[in-house]
Amino acid sequence: MPNIVLFSGSSHQDQSQRVADRLGLELGKVVTKKFSNQETSVEIGESVRGEDLLIMINACKIASSSRVTAVIPCFPYDKSRAPISVKLVANMLSVAGADHIVTMDLYASRIQGFFDIPVNNLYAEPAVLQWIRENIAEWKNCIIVSPDAGGAKRVTSIADRLNVEFALIHKERKKVNEVDQMVLVGDVKDHVGILVDDMADTCSTVCHAADKLPSAGATKVYAVLTHGIFSGPAVSGENNAAFEAVVVTNTIPQEDKMKHCTKIQVTDISMILAEAIRRAHSGESLWVLSQQ
DSSP: OOSEEEOOOSSOHHHHHHHHHHHTOOBOOEEEEEOTTSOEEEEEOSOOTTOEEESOHHHHHHTTOSEEEEEESSOTTOSTTOHHHHHHHHHHHHHHTOSEEEEEOOSOGGGGGGOSSOEEEEOOHHHHHHHHHHHOTTGGGEEEEESSGGGHHHHHHHHHHHTOEEEEEEEEEEETTEEEEEEEESOOTTSEEEEEEEEESSOHHHHHHHHHHHHTTOSEEEEEEEEEOOOTTHHHHHHHSSOSEEEEETTSOOHHHHHHOTTEEEEOOHHHHHHHHHHHHHTOOOGGGGOO
């Protein structure tokens, strides 16, 4: 791939290296430093004039790059209750000089409308399907379950591709991140229950759902998630819940969390990001990667 330089930010260098390997590229030389006052300095150690760049937006613009694509697998502040913060981040990326954003499994697709530049929202579904088929021997006898009604489109799509049934859990909340009551809509008796969701923060919902399914007759319970934030009591909740495994993509580094919970497993989505980068660089459509 000529005329492209791939740089890694500081948040997930392992993922950047995986993407680079799939594209047959070397990561560009970049030095990120923090001063004693916590300000950040970025120095680009490559010639980037006229190149197609990823990630180091403002530093690359200053270095005369022709186009900057920011690949942000897990978009910050991506929650329905924080639209102002999301809009602020969108504005900051645009002002910094990003010409194109590539992200994955946005909590709400309307967030794309907050940007004045093109945004491609990729889906982790291919990696989810692959993991299920390769790691759950009884997958043909599974039920795909959404832990809330908002994930209905996601679970129906995955269930259709696996040619299995799906179910939903209706939940009522007293307050944010605290579930009051959960009602299963669907039949999981004598089936493997696979909970599928885009984002897991404190994991209270998915852990409650995991404990609900065995009482409804599920033989085993798995969770397959895109973004494993796992804040607060998440890891202890997963350890105590009725999971066979909690599977997350590597949009966020999980090495530290895996040390404290052997149920956590990671599936790699670098192939999806690499293909998006290849298509963006060569002028091909990313539409097929942005369809669920």
